[in-house]
Amino acid sequence: MEIGKYAEDWEVRFGGGAFDTGPASPNHFSGAVINGEILLPSPGILAALGSPRPLVGADFAISDNPIHVIYTGLNWQVHLTQWLYIGFSGGGSWVSSQVTTDPASGATKDLGSEWLFLLQASVGVDITEHLLVEVFYNHFSNASLTEFNTGLDDVDAPARRQVWC
Numbered sequence: 001m002e003i004g005k006y007a008e009d010w011e012v013r014f015g016g017g018a019f020d021t022g023p024a025s026p027n028h029f030s031g032a033v034i035n036g037e038i039l040l041p042s043p044g045i046l047a048a049l050g051s052p053r054p055l056v057g058a059d060f061a062i063s064d065n066p067i068h069v070i071y072t073g074l075n076w077q078v079h080l081t082q083w084l085y086i087g088f089s090g091g092g093s094w095v096s097s098q099v100t101t102d103p104a105s106g107a108t109k110d111l112g113s114e115w116l117f118l119l120q121a122s123v124g125v126d127i128t129e130h131l132l133v134e135v136f137y138n139h140f141s142n143a144s145l146t147e148f149n150t151g152l153d154d155v156d157a158p159a160r161r162q163v164w165c
Contacts (some may be wrong), residue, residue, distance in 0.1 A: 001081040004051030007042040010062060011053075014136070015158025019061060031063030035156040039075055049100065052076045055089055059138070059154055064103050067111075068096040069140060071118045082126075089120035093140050112146035134158055 005153065017033045037057035046052055047087040054076035059069040073091015093116045102110045117140070124134030132156065 003076070004042065004058050005077065005085070006077045007051035007053060009039075009043060011037075012038040012151075013037040013039070013057075015134075015156050015157040017154050017156030018057075019059075019063075019067070019152065031061050031066065033154050033156060034060045034062065034152075035158055037158065046074075048082070050076050055091065055163045059156075065100050065102055066096070069138075069154075070094050071138075071140070073118050073120075075120075077124075085126070086136075087120070087124065087136070088120035089118065091118045092116070093118045094139065109150050109152075110148035111150055111152060112138070112142045112148035116140040116142050116152070119157075132159065 013036065013047060014081060015035045017035055019031050019033055023150070026065050035057065039080060040054040041055075042051040042053045048080055055075040056070075056072050058071070061067055064123040071093035072088050075087060077087045095111060095114050098112070098114045099108065099110045118138045119141075120136055122134050122136035124132050126132050136158070138154045138156070139151060142154070143151050
């Protein structure tokens with residue numbers, strides 16, 4: 001087991017997925033998502049915490065009534081084997097629409113705020129030293145700090161390319 005295997009690397013990830021496919025939000029707003037993330041090298045000051053890397057990402061929804069998300073936080077990775085790892089991210093996000101209505105179902109989603117927390121869990125496989133395939137689950141929520149807390153989930157499958165080592 002190895003924690004922070006790529007902690008000193010810059011990384012760019014691109015992929016796609018779908019909104020509201022997870023267990024923590026109602027499946028009223030399904031739609032395709034284009035995802036992109038940049039992971040920065042872990043600052044030395046975070047070594048005692050497992051060398052998490054700063055993360056900046058975005059989900060761009062492709063639907064009739066889209067909700068776009070920009071998020072940031074810290075990302076931890078634990079390699080269980082030479083090529084298989086699990087990951088976790090935590091942080092914050094901004095959504096382009098706090099309240100939206102799905103024209104197909106008539107369902108209204110009220111996220112309670114444009115500023116939400118981010119939780120992300122992932123499983124990935126290193127194909128080569130510079131290429132991976134990963135599946136992750138994002139959950140965006142206000143943690144019940146407002147009257148409404150419907151939450152927004154997405155499942156994505158990005159590929160990684162380390163740009164600097």
